[in-house]
Amino acid sequence: MTCRVAIIGAGGYTGVELLRLLCRHPGVEITCVTSLEDLGKEITRVFPSLPKRLASLRLENLDVSKVVEAADLIFTALPHKAVMDIAPQFIAAGRKVIDLSADFRLKDVAVYERWYSRHSAPDLVKEAVYGLPELYREQIRSARLLANPGCYPTSAILALTPLLRNHLVDVKSIVIDSKSGTSGAGRALKTGSLFCEVNEGVKAYGVGTHRHIPEIEQVLSDQAGEPLTVCFTPHLMPVNRGILSTSYARLLKPCSSAELHELFAAFYRDEPFVRVLPEGELPNVSAVRGGNFCDIGVVSETRTGRAIIVSAIDNLVKGAAGQAVQNMNIMEGFEEDQALQVVPLFP
Amino acid sequence: MTCRVAIIGAGGYTGVELLRLLCRHPGVEITCVTSLEDLGKEITRVFPSLPKRLASLRLENLDVSKVVEAADLIFTALPHKAVMDIAPQFIAAGRKVIDLSADFRLKDVAVYERWYSRHSAPDLVKEAVYGLPELYREQIRSARLLANPGCYPTSAILALTPLLRNHLVDVKSIVIDSKSGTSGAGRALKTGSLFCEVNEGVKAYGVGTHRHIPEIEQVLSDQAGEPLTVCFTPHLMPVNRGILSTSYARLLKPCSSAELHELFAAFYRDEPFVRVLPEGELPNVSAVRGGNFCDIGVVSETRTGRAIIVSAIDNLVKGAAGQAVQNMNIMEGFEEDQALQVVPLFP
């Protein structure tokens, strides 16, 4: 049976990425795409990369009752704050929601309100499931409201969880230095996102203040079994897609690169979308471009007693739309890799 | 029944692109990949973008008898000159060959020898079929030796053929100004292909001397029904993939943009991989990245009496590996778009 889906916020980069993946999904029919701009325009004119057979889809204004009627499952690809007001209506109407914003990721409303703003649907926060399949697959199966993880958190959590689960590192020593492609900043008009500002530039931003910090800390604390904080610094890179996170943690006792590698390889052995690279190799975002993979390389630096884990994802795929489709597949009982077998594009 | 294929020259950009596409083809088994370098190395180590299930493929030295034994159809992704010596052996052994080099594209051996070098298999030249499906689909069906078109020629020929078939333009007036991504230069080590030499640069090269000139002229002359020459200038762009060709020709009589658009839309109506854009819109290589499409925009510039046709392809897909797979599909009786439904990756 076909799952009818709607995409709220289809005019952005996450929106077009959902369309790219979902239009090849044999179990899905895309019935509704909404946006604030380009209303009435065929989606194939807005994004000429999309195949002609999607031409009948036109961008619509968001009308909750129409969406509820048209779709069984709704992807919300909006900025935070915008989703908390509409998700309750979709849920109340019996629809499933996969939210790509930050509104339902933090379980502690007080934390959400400290880092973001007031929350208008605190009750729903409780039942939302954090959609990182490698860690929470069982809960995802029965989710009605799924909080799709942030891009930086996905890369950092997959890199550090095997160390924390096994209590190998000092939880006070974690430094995560992340480098992101520019699509992570979205399609909104900002001087800092202009080609000439980004191209040939490299910079850090949001040092100590980025809103993905509490998300990373929440999940890693859960995995470690104790509260922890992380020092996280995002950087902007002149590439369209990709996040490379270099995570540093002090080892509690000596552990060779070979041992670390064995640990990671075993931890992710059955995961279809985590590729632990051969020992001695390190990932490059160019090898995951367009694919739903998280590639991981591990090094034990014995001189300073640190584990250095390098992880690479495509921020729009495993960091957003691909992971959302993976979650949908789990929630709807499809094969987990349905529509996600796309081979990364290199070069 | 499964078609067993070999890729000769799998270590280059065309090689990895063939692997990306063919590994998703339900009717194909890749049995052999050869290279001059990285011998014995798993192909997934050479190209970590490829899926793990290809890990059993290792790069081998070229051994003609082993290839003949392993494969029913052979893709030769080598530089020109290298193929003319081995293709006859494959053909003699009853194998089909899809040659991505220039060795069998030019029907007149004298022309080949003037632009390239001496030809060692002139007899085979006669039976080779030029593999542009939009123009020569019937001949392709029964080809044993298929000459896969060059990247620049594909973009230029698809842009100009509707005008020439309908005798709308002065055949002496054709100027083709093409802009190519750097993967067109291949993976060989050349100072001019280094990142710092290409990035932030734009240049013309091979003005009046590029070897794709006789190929374009051969096919366009055939389509026009009269011999013609073209003024063709290639340029190098700092993008990985893509060719944008801007073709200029003087109209023999006035013809509006709307009329030109109607002509092109009708000409390519049933073609799965040529997308004539809505009137007034122009293509961007970013909308065909990773896909097998040729996007075309048309303008009639009444001030100077010229038709200006802008065409965009991904040089590695419709300009090389994708077109080769399309030709294989036709030759083997598969659906023509099998393994080619990949949606272009934007952004």
Added chain:
Amino acid sequence: MTCRVAIIGAGGYTGVELLRLLCRHPGVEITCVTSLEDLGKEITRVFPSLPKRLASLRLENLDVSKVVEAADLIFTALPHKAVMDIAPQFIAAGRKVIDLSADFRLKDVAVYERWYSRHSAPDLVKEAVYGLPELYREQIRSARLLANPGCYPTSAILALTPLLRNHLVDVKSIVIDSKSGTSGAGRALKTGSLFCEVNEGVKAYGVGTHRHIPEIEQVLSDQAGEPLTVCFTPHLMPVNRGILSTSYARLLKPCSSAELHELFAAFYRDEPFVRVLPEGELPNVSAVRGGNFCDIGVVSETRTGRAIIVSAIDNLVKGAAGQAVQNMNIMEGFEEDQALQVVPLFP
């Protein structure tokens, strides 16, 4: 004696480029910088590339009387339409104006109004001098109102003038295919200027309708001694800076590459900023990045009887700010290359 200068519209890319060049000019004092945004902000905070000693300059709102008081010469780096209303006031107050917009480039007000919009200062149009020093140096010396040439026109006019002055080509055959870096689109917020839209993309735009067409035609007609039209197509490239123009024209009689080269070398022998490359070499925008040069390569394509001239400039330097400073130097009696000896930055 020091020339006090003001920059109207200092918050854009042309503005920062004027500041980069002028702050090293020993005969100039920058006294006033205006903008619509970032009012009151130190220019070194807006553009941290600028040296600390400019920190006392703060962006101000445009106040004509204050500018007149502060400056002897005024650079107007605003969009077209904005200058025609203020330039008359500056001129009336006895100040010199170097206008980097299009408002005073077209001598025929009717042509301006057809391609742009109504003109509010038609009388001043007559006295404005078109500031291409290589062609109009004498008139520039005594200019009060200088119309600084457009970026595309500079590259195309310098490429074609030697051919037209010598009546070597068919004036009906001219095709100019130009490729521009993205800084040419300015610093305004447009979706099409976002990094992810431009990066890895190549496209044509404004085919047959770009406003630089009448400017090119006006100057080339003047140089040819007869009215002519050109077929001009601009393209957008993913580089910050640079225009490469490939100009095609049919030769009226055979002329070898060597002869063409000799002609160009002689024509520009005494020009400090035009570099005719050795025969057989073609320019790259990467060799003029940050410098005030126009590099030119020439080819005679005997097969099709065409001259192909490739010219490269930095659109922000010889195509805008650098040429403006060159014009100021001529108008003020400074050495023509004062502050323009900057060596291009490669790589």
Added chain:
Amino acid sequence: MTCRVAIIGAGGYTGVELLRLLCRHPGVEITCVTSLEDLGKEITRVFPSLPKRLASLRLENLDVSKVVEAADLIFTALPHKAVMDIAPQFIAAGRKVIDLSADFRLKDVAVYERWYSRHSAPDLVKEAVYGLPELYREQIRSARLLANPGCYPTSAILALTPLLRNHLVDVKSIVIDSKSGTSGAGRALKTGSLFCEVNEGVKAYGVGTHRHIPEIEQVLSDQAGEPLTVCFTPHLMPVNRGILSTSYARLLKPCSSAELHELFAAFYRDEPFVRVLPEGELPNVSAVRGGNFCDIGVVSETRTGRAIIVSAIDNLVKGAAGQAVQNMNIMEGFEEDQALQVVPLFP
């Protein structure tokens, strides 16, 4: 009096950068440029960005006695190992040497031999002066053999020295995460330096093994007054120029961002080439492109008790050729910023 200089290894990116800067130096005459390739070729043909007046310089084979005759001061821009054999001859002949390789940076020959290879001139190592003017200006004045610092070390040492001199941080907690442009890999032919391999990619390399580690540790230990180790990870970015280093260290006692800023501003108050940015602002490599600056931004992250220092340099200028010229200026008694007043190029 003019200082005659030679550049050994002028065909690489550091070579052309030395030429760009030195050709504008009023006290310098470039008399000799050597290379292994392009022998006899005019330097302006190898690097068409350079001004025509350098055309009389042709690349020569290295002939020590000719160099000694031609030059008073010699820049060696060769890979490590190549310099240790020739520098002694230049010094013995009474010439000064500024070595841009790693051969004379490490004071402990055993350390050099552990990280690099056997050293053939251990005696000269003792007298070589490490050329970071901000820390060792006095020693530089009288140097005969100057070891120009590595690019990564320059960015990291300038970032961390104010903290270490003041004993503000735990010396065991230092993590340096650096991102470099591709010119840092030089102009040698390597697959990993090809445009299509670097573009749209981001990767770490040399984790725990990069040869700049002992250099950073040597200088920081000297500044801290106690031996220390650092965890240093370099990354490759798709930009031509620039290093951004993000340095993390645990504060021994609380210290606000404002206090850190005050400390750094005071420390570098009189330095012409270190720009401590206003509090709250962070550097971007695009603001130092082509200039000799090190821009520094500081943050105290109170949540995790760490100082985060972000520093940006152009790896070819402050990280190589610019610093070499700065050292020459100090050694020769020129103004320290002579030929280095170049304003960075943005955008």
